[in-house]
Amino acid sequence: MTRYIRRAAALCLVLLVALMVNAVRVQVVEADRLDANPANRRTVLARYAEPRGDILVEGRPVTGSADTGQPLRYERTYTDGPLYAPVTGHASQTYGTTLVEDAEDAILSGTSPRLSALPLFAGLDPGRRPGGHVATTIRAALQRAAYEGLAGRRGAVVALDPSSGRVLALVSSPSYDPGVLSGTGGPVAAAWARLNTAPGRPMLNRALRETYPPGSTFKIVTAAAALDAGVVTNVHAPSGTPDPYRLPGTRTLLPNEAKGCDDASLAYAIRWSCNTVLARLGVEVGLSRMVRTARAFGFNDPDLRVPSRVAPSNFDTDMSPDRLALSAIGQYDTRATPLQMAMVAAAVAGGGEVAHPYLVESVTTAGGGLVGRTPRRTYAQAMTPSTARRLRELMVDVVERGSGSNAGIDGAEVGGKTGTAQHGVGNQGTPYAWFIGWARAAGAPRPAVAVAVVVEDAAARREEISGGGSAAPIARAVMEAALEADRRRGKDDGRQGLS
């Protein structure tokens, strides 16, 4: 009998081995797949078990976490929800994350291995680390100036530091409080439904995700292409363009809103925004050079991230000369995000080079230890430095003597370009008012800020809507805030230097 008892015991050993092998299969081999199963609530429970890291503006958090005592424990709160919503996005337990909350989610929620003291060995430490913080490049004063300038009208403002690519302000209006989407349950669902059906589309990030016909502000791109191509060598020489200009290959006549555009020089055409001159220049430069220049500014780039995804701006790559003429003045199929037009202004201000825009200055651990810093990167050389210098003069001229006079700032050099983009069937829609520009403090070596403003539905009579009228004052407020902030910082630096 001994032998058979031993065999029965051996059978039990086989069963034990089967259990152990199966345990390894479930707990090690297939663990990741099971963990990632969307029906597994553990991920989401763990995600909200700890307070989320904060998003900082100038070192101060604009977000927070509230302990609800529920299974999904910590909910997101926002100190200035509507003001910073286009930057932060929302972190909702029901509807997920957007914008910086989404792009930096691994840091904020503490899952990123970069938060570990020894990132290479992070896999050995199964615990979740406390959420890290994300410092943005946003300047509170500029953001507020832009937000208050729009005053609830539909539109967007983007301000960039032309030399580095930092996004100093990013405003979309009307905005919403992302805090109402935190958490779960009826009120959150109701808020979500309300925001999604609101006529002003408050959750649309107009600064990054909406493209508009850029109108006359695109003439800066056309002028840059013409100057770089050598089509125009003297900006003050008469161009020989008739008014109105007949689009090539058609009998369509292109008129001007401005006066005195007949045979106008490039300088005059920029100053008063002559359609005819720039449309003809676009045709003379030719499709391939126009496309190349537009690309260098950032058009047609579906991969642009700041780190949130940016909707690609469009300049058609295949069209007939008459359509090229219209595209060259920002009509036809040309569309641009406000960020894109801010990059155009920044390229002129920054000596022809486009710095890659970015919104996240650095990320830190919960304790403040630096995890990573976004480096300055060159996006592209959009034009030669000499072309940039000449365009700067032309843009200054727009503000000092032309259509952009509303943007002028005492004691500073300001360049700009207005735009009034018609759209809709038969151009019957309310026009979009554009302004792009930059400002340099007196004595400063280079412009401190580049800005793009678009106002979708200025509540004014149609003939009064114009880039100079509606958009330029907002741009001026933002640029003033930037110069003021720089002046104060310079003073602080000086004081520190003396002490």
Added chain:
Amino acid sequence: MTAATTDAPPPKVRLPRRRGVEFSLLVCAVLCSMLGYAAVGLARSGAVPHDVAGYGAGLGLLALTGHLAVRFGAPYADPLFLPIAVLLNGLGLVLIYRLDLETPADQAAPTQLVWSALGVGLFAAVVVCLRDHRLLQRYAYLSVAAALLLLTVPIFFPAVNGARIWIRLGGLSFQPGEFAKILLAVFFAAYLAANRTALAHTGRTLWRVRLPAGRVLGPIVAVWLISVGVLVLERDLGTSLLFFGLFVILLYVATGRTGWIAVGLLLASVGAFAMGALEPHVHGRVEDWLHPFASIEAGQGPGQLAQSLFAFAAGGMFGTGLGLGHSTLIGFAAKSDFILATAGEELGLAGLSALFLLYALLVARGYRAGLALRDPFGRLLATGLASILALQVFVIAGGVMGLIPLTGMAMPFLAQGGSSVVTNWIMVALLIRVSDSARAPGPDDDPDDDQAADGHPAAGGPSAPRATGAPATPGVPGGVPLLPPPAREDAR
């Protein structure tokens, strides 16, 4: 060894009793459980629970009761049984307490503690009062009658969660199938011990296979068929599988005929296939096992097995730590059928392996006691009890981890369930009783006892007590000897 000394009794060897070892291990087991209890408190509320000393004292008292019973009732018993049982029971209490925290309306730990105390009380009673396990052999037919009665009674009570395996009297409910396990093991062991020669060597030969005589095989097959049939009626799949496995293993061990294994496996596969195909309850279980995520794909959320697998996966290698998992997502059976998932999630593969090894050690010690014994009844009883434990652990652990279809059963000592805890304590008491007989120098030295117990005239003289547990050589090659002299067989 010279011929002259063959008949002379071998010199007495004083066997170590190892009660000190048992006591030290018990202290470790109690401390280990207290540590777990404190860990749950620290994880959940940031403080050691105020009654951790009380919990330790309670468990320690149970351990001490058991220890004293063993010290006076079975001083030569294997020192591992009791500490392992106390550790498993203590950890089970910790896990149930930890799950209680998630369901404040349903506090199971205090009840479990009461049942554990009752279990230890019965344990002590069995160890102290049952002086010789061979006494049970006389009550074989009473056992089987009681077992069948117990199994049949729940048919007349309402079903709970699809299975008619409960008897509810007043506020108490218990599972008679649990007690029937022991009774059936006793009956199988007694019957097979008495008839194993007949089973192995009589009957007609059909082609080259010798069929056992119907009058010998008939009663035991009938008992087995009735019990399994009743369990199928009650939809207690786990226990029917357990009884089947127990029957086949004991039949094989008693007769040594590999054919029984083949017949058993054949019958099992036919039965399993028929049940899986025809019976809706079983069919559902098999479907769940084959497609644990089907309900997720159907948009109905994860089923219990999927949740259990998620829990195990979440545990990974080292677990989330006691109190820090989310195994309550499993739902209503988290404290009973699925308690292993909590262990897997919060203690990880490391902790789960440790648990499996504890069970393995318990089972191995049971088999070892069987090997060391000389009377066939005791050997079969020890083998049966150890096999019950092993099969039970395999069936439930394999079920909740997706290795085999899920069958409702309780993880021995770990799971919430009064009848289960009490039964397991009695089983450990019997194993201790048996192992004490195996290692004690006393009554087995009397050849008459051997004769009475075995049903065969003992060929040899008084057997030699052995310092080592297992015999050095197996039985006679080529099958069971016609007249096995157990003492000789073991003494060689």
